[in-house]
Amino acid sequence: MKLMRQTALSALLVLIVGPTIAAAGELRVKLSGIENDKGEIRVAVFLSDKDFEAERFVAKIKVPAAAGVVEVVFEDIAPGVYGINAFHDKNDNEKLDRNLVGIPKEPYAFSNNAKGNFGPPKFEAVSFEVTSAPQTMEINF
Amino acid sequence: MMNRRDFLIGAAGGAAALSLSPRLALGSPGSPGFGAQFRSELAKKPWLLGWASASRDEFDSRAVITEGKLPKELVGTLYRNGPGGHEVGGRRYEHWFDGDGLINAFRFADGALEHKGRFVETEKRQREREAGRPLVSGFGTAWPDLPGQTGPAAGNAANTSVLVHGDDLLALWEGGEAYALDPQSLETRGKHTWSDETADLPFSAHPRLDSDGVLWNFGTAAYANMLLIYRIGTNGKLSSLTPVQVESLSFIHDFVVTDHHLVFMMSPLRYDNESDGKHFLGRHHWRKNEATRWLVVDKSDFSKQRWFESPASFVFHFGNAWEESGHIRVDASMYPDASIMFEQQTDVMRGKWVGDVAEATTITLNLASGATNQEEHGIRREFPVIDNRVSGQRHEFVLSVASLEGVAASHPLANGIAREDTTTGKVQTFAFPETVTPEEHVFVPNPAGTRSTQGWAIGTALDFGRSETQLNVFDAEHIDDGPVATTRFPYALPLGFHGKFSAAKR
Numbered sequence: 001m002k003l004m005r006q007t008a009l010s011a012l013l014v015l016i017v018g019p020t021i022a023a024a025g026e027l028r029v030k031l032s033g034i035e036n037d038k039g040e041i042r043v044a045v046f047l048s049d050k051d052f053e054a055e056r057f058v059a060k061i062k063v064p065a066a067a068g069v070v071e072v073v074f075e076d077i078a079p080g081v082y083g084i085n086a087f088h089d090k091n092d093n094e095k096l097d098r099n100l101v102g103i104p105k106e107p108y109a110f111s112n113n114a115k116g117n118f119g120p121p122k123f124e125a126v127s128f129e130v131t132s133a134p135q136t137m138e139i140n141f
Numbered sequence: 142m143m144n145r146r147d148f149l150i151g152a153a154g155g156a157a158a159l160s161l162s163p164r165l166a167l168g169s170p171g172s173p174g175f176g177a178q179f180r181s182e183l184a185k186k187p188w189l190l191g192w193a194s195a196s197r198d199e200f201d202s203r204a205v206i207t208e209g210k211l212p213k214e215l216v217g218t219l220y221r222n223g224p225g226g227h228e229v230g231g232r233r234y235e236h237w238f239d240g241d242g243l244i245n246a247f248r249f250a251d252g253a254l255e256h257k258g259r260f261v262e263t264e265k266r267q268r269e270r271e272a273g274r275p276l277v278s279g280f281g282t283a284w285p286d287l288p289g290q291t292g293p294a295a296g297n298a299a300n301t302s303v304l305v306h307g308d309d310l311l312a313l314w315e316g317g318e319a320y321a322l323d324p325q326s327l328e329t330r331g332k333h334t335w336s337d338e339t340a341d342l343p344f345s346a347h348p349r350l351d352s353d354g355v356l357w358n359f360g361t362a363a364y365a366n367m368l369l370i371y372r373i374g375t376n377g378k379l380s381s382l383t384p385v386q387v388e389s390l391s392f393i394h395d396f397v398v399t400d401h402h403l404v405f406m407m408s409p410l411r412y413d414n415e416s417d418g419k420h421f422l423g424r425h426h427w428r429k430n431e432a433t434r435w436l437v438v439d440k441s442d443f444s445k446q447r448w449f450e451s452p453a454s455f456v457f458h459f460g461n462a463w464e465e466s467g468h469i470r471v472d473a474s475m476y477p478d479a480s481i482m483f484e485q486q487t488d489v490m491r492g493k494w495v496g497d498v499a500e501a502t503t504i505t506l507n508l509a510s511g512a513t514n515q516e517e518h519g520i521r522r523e524f525p526v527i528d529n530r531v532s533g534q535r536h537e538f539v540l541s542v543a544s545l546e547g548v549a550a551s552h553p554l555a556n557g558i559a560r561e562d563t564t565t566g567k568v569q570t571f572a573f574p575e576t577v578t579p580e581e582h583v584f585v586p587n588p589a590g591t592r593s594t595q596g597w598a599i600g601t602a603l604d605f606g607r608s609e610t611q612l613n614v615f616d617a618e619h620i621d622d623g624p625v626a627t628t629r630f631p632y633a634l635p636l637g638f639h640g641k642f643s644a645a646k647r
Contacts (some may be wrong), residue, residue: 070216095553100338100342100382101365101367102365103341105340117288117290117419118424119414
């Protein structure tokens, strides 16, 4: 079901990006610095600060956590400018756990290894261009 | 085109930027010129010694000289905390509040005094020592080559005050948890977590003991406009942690507790979530056209909140507060604005003067009418301290570090100790010799005394003329007689912030 939703979102994206469509590319995300193999690594692709805040993602993938490095592949990502957020959902409750004042309690990271400043990094810091050629984004927790 | 941030990175990187703008380059934290500027000024202004880093990592001293006589009834330990390391990997912090916490324990026993000093081994200190360079920006310093902060707790320097709590000595900061130390060896045990929920939460350096033995404290999560209220029961355990949402939270360093209320002063130094400031202080703005707000919370029901307003002003420290005849009276050391935070405490790190100390002021909140009133006492003083046994009740006297007028001094710092008698209005003062600047003095009751005011005022002072830290013991009823004992240590300690006396024999 989730896979279907991802596909549907990708299809939607293709429609949104419409005029600039070239052939969709493969986006490989290599995540390193994973503490242990508990829970899942959840990776999401988004288009803007607003979308990230509202958790409107163009694609999401989850994979079992493994100490060290994990790779995920987003297929059919249309050319465009995106950001990636990943977090280690250690207790597999499908959300980034936060403390009482909103600071994340589980490891998280962004594309370009952008760091936040009293909040998540801005889209301009995390964003990168996806072309029709396959590419790899390396993110370190 | 090079923007300001790029320029600062360049300045940190080397000499190329120096030729463009020596002033800005020298003023950039972590640039080679910044520490050099301080050292150059220190050579001309010996009083800056108080802002030099500790000369060593550990202090242990028994061989000390005492003038006068240490009272044999005085048994226990004065613990003090303050930033002791103003450089990391040779790069100097820009703000006085950023250095790693150095705990100093002064033990009185059998008419003698011992000193032990140890840094709090925070996560930050350990990681940065291993790396040999700064890894996180501080409260008031943004290293230009580091990214912004994920949250204030990352820079926890545990450098502001102490609290003896059960078998632990807690080193308090305000943006994150306290660190627990062994009160005897001063070895760091680790972060003191009250419950699973409190990990890395802000916990202020100014908890207040209530008359019923409950310990109250607060934490400010400015980025979430959230005030956290901690209630720690007489069993030493957290009995409640309550978030209170506040519109546009202000910077809050201290608070007061009365019989029925918790009182938070919110100066117009407000947090700005949209700011791109790279350190916590830099994300605050002084809104000079706005009033100071006072939030008064009912201790028995936090949802019962009242707001008061008074003219814009800034306070670090309150002496005390109490209720009488439908009024809350608050003793404060008050500044007209927050420039001490932004300018003076940054300037001193590069070798310029800090500015004036605060005016002793009583603020009255009229619980019936909602009106406020404030009255200056006519003395300039900071670090106000009362007899903690009457915290929340009307106090008989306030001890403080004072700027005494008409006293010749070779330095612009506070130069005396004052005792304000709240019954008679009489102010006693003692002016230190001109190369000596005093630090906070606490009140220690005399266990053999028959009057509540009997006891000692004890505290440290920096004799920059002799490069020595001294500890003075005054008869608390006769400050103007001068110290009954002065003990000198053969080294200078950096000026610190707050201390607490523990009468336990350790």
